[in-house]
Amino acid sequence: MxxxxxxxxxxxxxxxxxxxxxxxxxxxxxxxxxxxxxxxxxxxxxxxxxxxxxxxxxxxxxxxxxxxxxxxxxxxxxxxxxxxxxxxxxLARRSWEPAPTAAEHQRVDHPPPDGDDLVAMDHFRSADRQAGGGRLYGTVVRHLSDRVAPRLVDVGSGPQAFAAAAALTEMAGWMAHDSGQDERAARHFARALPLARTFGDSPLAAHVAASSSHLALQTGDPAGAVGWARTGLDLAAQGPRIPALTARLNTMQARALAVAAQRTPAARALDAARCGLGGVAAADHPWLSPFDAAALSSESALVLRDLEQYDQALTHAEQAVALREAGRVRSLALSRISLVDIHVRRGDLDAAVSAGHALLSASPTLGSVRVVQHLDELRRLLEPHRSYGPVREYLVRFDDARRARMLLLADLIPPSPGGTTA
Missing domain, CATH: 1.10.260 (434 Repressor (Amino-terminal Domain))
Incomplete structure (x- = not known):
């Protein structure tokens, strides 16, 4: 040829x-x-x-x-x-692309999102809070593939299709993370960010950056988590003021800095989060998941725990449990795990056992590998104290509950090598 x-x-x-x-x-x-x-x-x-x-x-x-x-x-x-x-x-418009038409220059405000997209988003979000991401991940991915992706190539759909794709892809990332599939979660977040930028939605892009910060911290990369939080803050500054979004990003930054033992910067970031969430409210963003006082209390407890300020951490952990709605099954379970963890670190084993019994009542069918992982970390924290009778008795109950949970979640969580359950 x-x-x-x-x-x-x-x-x-x-x-x-x-x-x-x-x-x-x-x-x-x-x-x-x-x-x-x-x-x-x-x-x-x-x-x-x-x-x-x-x-x-x-x-x-x-x-x-x-x-x-x-x-x-x-x-x-x-x-x-x-x-x-x-x-x-x-990406930005390339130098070789034709200049935008007058109509494109005049299109400043984004069109409202499609009502069906928001209904689907709210449905998935509500179900996720109750059942966990492991039960819903496949459904959301299929919805993206079958219902959202085809609209990205349909000129009649309008740019809001990219916002829906970004928001639901970010949601799929969280569900993958909740299913213990962190590499897949990272890929979803990496895809969601350019989709949000294509739509020109800075708050949504910042929201995705906050999720990437959380994932980086959970996978042992506090430096990356700080970087993503700061990227998100830069993006958030380019759009309308949304206090809850800024508070979430500052909280993510505080958590990563606390893990990295950067005490003073972590405390400053946490203070900024508290001040931001307590500021004047702005209009809700249709695609952002809420970050409320319960979420701030839960994250504050973890920041203060990592800074070894256990008394303050306990106050926030108790607030998180009190504020968290019963309908938020996974969030409530995670808040109770943090509460038990902090009691142990404070040396109050009786309080830890008391709070731990409430924890065992969490729905055993909750399809969250993340909750199981945190429960296993909590057990490892308690194990050195098993010589104390109430702790020893509690661990027996804990192991029984874990075996029952693993049987119910066998379709989501493969058995560990050797069949151990501890």
Missing amino acids: NQQSLPDPRAVVAGLLSDERLLRACAERDMGALFRMLNVRGVSTRRIAAAVDITQGRLYDYMNGKSRVEKLALFEQIADAFHIPGHLLG
Whole structure:
């Protein structure tokens, strides 16, 4: 085949701009899928690699799913090399794109979200609080695939489809995290952020950054958690003032700084969160999950615990349990776990056992691997005190309850090696 007969990559992409598969690959920032689509249509791997200035070995890693494009500069290079409109990859308008029309310049306010999207979001959110993410993750992913993703390629849907996709993808990330699938959760959050930016929704993008901060902290990366919280605060500053969002981001920053033993910065961030949530309320954002006084008390207890300020931590943990609604089954369970944890660290074993009995009444069918993991951490904290009779008796009850829970959650949580239940 001579050089003139080789397909032009930009012409190939131009012919695919209405193809759902390409648009989905861009929305999910899955450049491996994009490269495969080009290659199938006759663009050689050598030409693809040269166009985006990477080695063929690196290109094969992307195409085979061994790694993903993460750097902003490479996304920009891909967009410019193949003339992919910037908004499809969550980027600014590229220099080669035509100037926006007057109508586009005039479109400042976002259109209201589709009512069906909000109804679905509220339904999933309510069910998640009761049943846990493990029971709902597959349903939300199917809803995204079947009901939301096709609208991203439908010009009649409007830009609000990207907001719905961002919000539900972020929700899927939390459900994956609640199911113990943290790598999958990270991928969902990574996809949600450019979708929110494509819609131009700074608060929603900041909300996703807060979730990424939480996940980074849970996976042992406090520095990354601080970075994501600060990114979120920068994004939040670009949009309308939403005190609850700013408070959540400051709280995430405080938690990460406390884990990193940065006592003074952590205390300042926590103070900022308290002041922010107590400020003048702003209009609710339709896609953001709420961050209320109960959530702030729960997170404050964890910050103060990690700062070894156990008396103050106890006050906030008790407030969190008192404020948390009975309908928020997972949140209430996590708050009670924190309360028992803090009692143990204070050396008040009788109070720990008393609070621990209430904890065992949490719904055993709650489909949350995260709750099970925290329960196991709590057991390890109690184990050194089993010589004390009430603790020893409680651990017997605890282990019985855990075995029953594991049987009920066998479809979500595989048995540990060797079949141990401790």
